[in-house]
Amino acid sequence: MANSQMTRGIVSGRLPAETIARNFSDLHAPLDAHEAAVASDRCYFCHDAPCMTACPTSIDIPLFIRQIQTGTPEAAARTIFEQNILGGMCARVCPTETLCEEVCVREVAEGKPVEIGRLQRFATDTLMAQGAHPFARGASTGKRVAVVGGGPAGLSCAHRLAMKGHDVVVYDAGPKAGGLNEFGIASYKSVGGFAQAEVEWLLQIGGIDVRLGEALGSGLTLEALRKDFDAVFLGIGLAGVNALRAEGEDRGGVRDAVDFIAELRQSKDLTTLPIGRNVVVIGGGMTAVDAAVQSKLLGAENVTIVYRRGRERMGASEFEQDLAASKGVRILYNAMPVAVHDGEIELEYTVETAGSLKGTGERFRLAADQVFKAIGQVLAGAPSGVRIEGGKISVSGDGRTSVDGVWAGGDCASGGDDLTVTAVAEGRDAAEDIHRALIG
Amino acid sequence: MADLSSNFVGIKSPNPFWLASAPPTDKEYNVRRAFEAGWGGVVWKTLGEEGPPIVNVNGPRYGAIWGADRRLLGLNNIELITDRPLEVNLREIKAVKRDYPDRAVVVSIMVPCEEAAWKAILPRVEETGADGIELNFGCPHGMSERGMGAAVGQVPEYIEMVARWCKANTRMPVIVKLTPNITDIRKPARAAKAGGADAVSLINTISSITGVDLDSFSPLPSIDGKGSHGGYCGPAVKPIALNMVAEIARDSETAGLPISGIGGVTTWRDAAEFLALGAGNVQVCTAAMTYGFKIVQEMISGLSQWMDERGHDSVAGIVGRAVPNVTDWQYLNLNYVTKARIDQEACIKCGRCFAACEDTSHQAITMSPDRVFEVQDDECVACNLCVDVCPVEGCITMEQLEPGVVDPRTGRTVSADYANWTTHPNNPMARAAE
Numbered sequence: 042m043a044n045s046q047m048t049r050g051i052v053s054g055r056l057p058a059e060t061i062a063r064n065f066s067d068l069h070a071p072l073d074a075h076e077a078a079v080a081s082d083r084c085y086f087c088h089d090a091p092c093m094t095a096c097p098t099s100i101d102i103p104l105f106i107r108q109i110q111t112g113t114p115e116a117a118a119r120t121i122f123e124q125n126i127l128g129g130m131c132a133r134v135c136p137t138e139t140l141c142e143e144v145c146v147r148e149v150a151e152g153k154p155v156e157i158g159r160l161q162r163f164a165t166d167t168l169m170a171q172g173a174h175p176f177a178r179g180a181s182t183g184k185r186v187a188v189v190g191g192g193p194a195g196l197s198c199a200h201r202l203a204m205k206g207h208d209v210v211v212y213d214a215g216p217k218a219g220g221l222n223e224f225g226i227a228s229y230k231s232v233g234g235f236a237q238a239e240v241e242w243l244l245q246i247g248g249i250d251v252r253l254g255e256a257l258g259s260g261l262t263l264e265a266l267r268k269d270f271d272a273v274f275l276g277i278g279l280a281g282v283n284a285l286r287a288e289g290e291d292r293g294g295v296r297d298a299v300d301f302i303a304e305l306r307q308s309k310d311l312t313t314l315p316i317g318r319n320v321v322v323i324g325g326g327m328t329a330v331d332a333a334v335q336s337k338l339l340g341a342e343n344v345t346i347v348y349r350r351g352r353e354r355m356g357a358s359e360f361e362q363d364l365a366a367s368k369g370v371r372i373l374y375n376a377m378p379v380a381v382h383d384g385e386i387e388l389e390y391t392v393e394t395a396g397s398l399k400g401t402g403e404r405f406r407l408a409a410d411q412v413f414k415a416i417g418q419v420l421a422g423a424p425s426g427v428r429i430e431g432g433k434i435s436v437s438g439d440g441r442t443s444v445d446g447v448w449a450g451g452d453c454a455s456g457g458d459d460l461t462v463t464a465v466a467e468g469r470d471a472a473e474d475i476h477r478a479l480i481g
Numbered sequence: 482m483a484d485l486s487s488n489f490v491g492i493k494s495p496n497p498f499w500l501a502s503a504p505p506t507d508k509e510y511n512v513r514r515a516f517e518a519g520w521g522g523v524v525w526k527t528l529g530e531e532g533p534p535i536v537n538v539n540g541p542r543y544g545a546i547w548g549a550d551r552r553l554l555g556l557n558n559i560e561l562i563t564d565r566p567l568e569v570n571l572r573e574i575k576a577v578k579r580d581y582p583d584r585a586v587v588v589s590i591m592v593p594c595e596e597a598a599w600k601a602i603l604p605r606v607e608e609t610g611a612d613g614i615e616l617n618f619g620c621p622h623g624m625s626e627r628g629m630g631a632a633v634g635q636v637p638e639y640i641e642m643v644a645r646w647c648k649a650n651t652r653m654p655v656i657v658k659l660t661p662n663i664t665d666i667r668k669p670a671r672a673a674k675a676g677g678a679d680a681v682s683l684i685n686t687i688s689s690i691t692g693v694d695l696d697s698f699s700p701l702p703s704i705d706g707k708g709s710h711g712g713y714c715g716p717a718v719k720p721i722a723l724n725m726v727a728e729i730a731r732d733s734e735t736a737g738l739p740i741s742g743i744g745g746v747t748t749w750r751d752a753a754e755f756l757a758l759g760a761g762n763v764q765v766c767t768a769a770m771t772y773g774f775k776i777v778q779e780m781i782s783g784l785s786q787w788m789d790e791r792g793h794d795s796v797a798g799i800v801g802r803a804v805p806n807v808t809d810w811q812y813l814n815l816n817y818v819t820k821a822r823i824d825q826e827a828c829i830k831c832g833r834c835f836a837a838c839e840d841t842s843h844q845a846i847t848m849s850p851d852r853v854f855e856v857q858d859d860e861c862v863a864c865n866l867c868v869d870v871c872p873v874e875g876c877i878t879m880e881q882l883e884p885g886v887v888d889p890r891t892g893r894t895v896s897a898d899y900a901n902w903t904t905h906p907n908n909p910m911a912r913a914a915e
């Protein structure tokens with residue numbers, strides 16, 4: 042008999058293929074032309090617009106929306122890509138409710154912001170569907186730059202350097218470029234193989250050589266890169282994960298949420314992906330929500346997020362918490378894991394006093410045949426010699442590390458939120474700084 | 482990318498977007514910021530003659546008309562020409578032109594209708610290095626009571642006379658700015674040409690009252706309980722301006738006279754329409770006053786995208802492209818038959834087309850109990866009203882009946898031949914077909 046949501050253990054095929062397909066379709070469907078016309082009409086073309094300030098890549102939002110309004114979404118896309126070459130992905134994954142849309146004057150006045158993210162997608166999709174790349178490479182400078190890591194930070198840096206006429210080699214440890222765009226972002230935010238399509242589109246600029254399966258630390262060394270190249274950019278993200286420090290953590294059924302999501306993102310047929318009947322996700326950020334929601338969409342009967350602090354401290358935005366709730370995920374606040382048992386997890390309630398967190402001593406158990414750890418990623422594989430500060434590569438200004446000729450940006454570097462758009466901004470700004478340093 | 486550079490009566494600018502003579506161009510601070518934002522040129526706020534500065538009202542100068550969501554559609558003003566001293570303006574014009582040699586700086590002038598007054602000011606303007614002058618014969622309020630502005634612009638003989646004085650007393654190109662507050666716009670344009678003007682620009686503002694305060698019964702804007710007619714501009718006046726530009730462009734007496742198009746230009750598309758109807762460039766006031774100098778960026782990107790897509794490689798190549806298609810009603814093809822078509826997929830079932838056609842037109846749209854709206858070809862006269870009231874762009878369109886098809890309304894077979902009113906059997910004046 043086929044499996045159902047009630048089947049015990051960790052099994053695949055809990056839901057019929059059609060249901061799975063529906064569950065994993067676009068979270069926010071693209072706007073059609075009429076919807077885009079109505080949505081763009083709402084923008085006031087604010088002066089020194091708050092949305093633009095809130096965007097880490099400072100996209101000229103009023104201008105691109107006006108360009109949509111006046112029937113030139115291609116020009117709108119150009120406005121976006123000039124600031125953010127991954128504007129297509131950002132339109133899908135940015136938590137706009139805590140960025141541009143949060144400060145939209147319409148949000149303040151009416152509680153309903155201009156739909157900036159969806160309009161951005163309308164514009165970028167229009168231009169990308171035409172297959173053309175909007176920028177041309179500058180005249181060759183003869184300078185060579187190594188970019189380590191092909192995630193948003195690395196790709197953005199490489200593209201800007203290529204635009205300036207430098208020759209770029211991108212080294213990535215993984216089997217595909219894109220970083221977490223390819224392996225991390227929730228499936229329903231980036232459907233239809235968009236991440237790889239975007240990488241290919243971005244590389245049309247030319248002058249970027251991508252070498253996959255080459256890792257700094259195994260084979261590549263910073264010393265060698267510094268010798269062979271005029272500059273080095275590190276965009277290696279956060280490849281390690283924190284430990285749970287709970288008894289039984291090494292049991293079967295306990296897994297990193299990021300690994301689970303990567304497997305899910307790479308799965309060709311989601312009906313073959315096993316998932317528990319009772320899933321518990323430990324953590325409070327975007328990764329926790331994504332793991333929980335996608336578990337539910339795969340057909341888990343009960344999914345609970347366990348977060349050790351209160352609701353207001355949760356990293357996931359209110360929108361994401363609501364999304365989880367609407368998919369049937371339960372969020373348990375002020376509880377931490379103590380031990381993992383067979384088919385159960387033991388938890389303890391917590392209180393936070395003056396910033397420090399303590400168990401109350403009251404313990405309880407939840408059914409759990411699968412436990413996902415989403416308690417934060419950590420820097421791994423940073424080359425020795427670069428100064429580390431607060432667990433990240435210490436950078437100043439536009440991404441300069443403590444080592445001469447070496448820049449860093451994105452999740453691996455200090456400062457800024459761990460968001461796709463922040464990584465893009467940091468990669469771009471580092472490229473500008475590298476260019477200034479190389480060309481003077 | 483398309484070449485947007487513009488050469489208007491020998492005045493060069495990197496794009497055809499100039500700021501019209503008005504508050505945006507009233508001082509150096511503004512004009513510098515406008516040039517930094519990308520404007521191709523400016524017509525400096527109108528200068529008057531030497532003497533005690535002009536006095537403006539100290540209450541509200543503007544009234545407005547809004548569309549849905551408070552979008553500003555029409556602006557009305559009772560402002561006069563510059564109220565800053567002549568020598569300050571001249572000094573600033575000189576400084577700006579020195580620092581922005583690639584931008585157009587044209588100076589608008591309005592002095593009394595005496596040759597001496599023009600002779601006195603022209604050399605001083607010339608000395609600033611400005612690229613040209615624009616004669617403000619258009620202001621409909623305040624100045625016209627003093628025998629200037631529209632008071633001159635409404636008398637073609639005066640236009641010709643002043644234009645001639647200016648041509649005789651300066652080497653700078655002379656642009657005559659026309660008032661729309663006149664019955665036939667071709668008359669002042671012909672006069673400007675006869676006086677030797679290099680170009681005309683139009684329109685200045687239209688006499689208007691934007692509203693009445695129903696508590697105090699004061700016209701708006703209200704100055705201590707009283708109001709005065711002002712000059713109307715902004716998106717609402719564009720259709721009037723387009724027609725006037727086209728009238729001059731297709732008048733055989735003024736054919737070839739360069740035109741600077743003004744009135745409601747808000748987007749790249751508005752600008753392209755003015756160019757197509759014969760304007761060599763455009764001037765903008767209200768759009769900048771509503772949204773700030775930055776809107777020029779959309780005008781530039783939009784115009785160049787459209788030119789690239791359509792293969793137009795220069796601005797000059799677009800100018801006047803629609804002029805041959807502007808004709809008189811009597812020459813329109815009466816054998817061109819269309820019917821409204823409703824795209825049922827796109828229809829949101831609001832029923833506005835039905836109300837419009839049923840109540841006020843030809844009862845050619847039916848409504849089913851489940852709100853399906855359909856056009857009855859045997860009643861549809863193709864008036865286009867349903868298209869115009871439909872909130873969804875592209876949902877209702879007009880489809881041409883192919884020649885050979887029978888028009889169910891008239892029962893006649895559509896002819897492939899062109900036939901207009903001048904030869905129509907119902908026309909008592911019709912000339913014999915043979």
Ligand SMILES: Cc1cc2nc3c(=O)[nH]c(=O)nc-3n(C[C@H](O)[C@H](O)[C@H](O)COP(=O)(O)OP(=O)(O)OC[C@H]3O[C@@H](n4cnc5c(N)ncnc54)[C@H](O)[C@@H]3O)c2cc1C
Binds near residue numbers: 134191195328331461
């Ligand atoms: C599950 C999950 C969901 C997320 N959802 C969102 C979201 O919805 N919206 C949002 O804005 N952000 C989201 N984020 C955060 C966002 O994905 C990251 O902030 C962003 O990807 C950081 O970009 P990056 O280029 O710095 O690093 P990464 O995307 O991590 O890319 C780093 C790249 O470096 C490579 N690499 C690592 N080590 C080495 C080495 N030693 N040698 C060579 N290559 C190496 C990796 O293979 C990888 O390709 C999410 C993160 C996770 C984990």
Ligand SMILES: Cc1cc2nc3c(=O)[nH]c(=O)nc-3n(C[C@H](O)[C@H](O)[C@H](O)COP(=O)(O)O)c2cc1C
Binds near residue numbers: 527589619658715746
């Ligand atoms: C407040 C205001 C002041 C104006 N002052 C002048 C002026 O001094 N001289 C002039 O030639 N036109 C003046 N105009 C008219 C404009 O230059 C322009 O012709 C008119 O506003 C139409 O263009 P628009 O629809 O883009 O605003 C003024 C317009 C406004 C709104």
Ligand code: SF4
Binds near residue numbers: 102
């Ligand atoms: S804040 Fe909102 S209304 Fe203002 S420009 Fe941005 S999107 Fe438009």
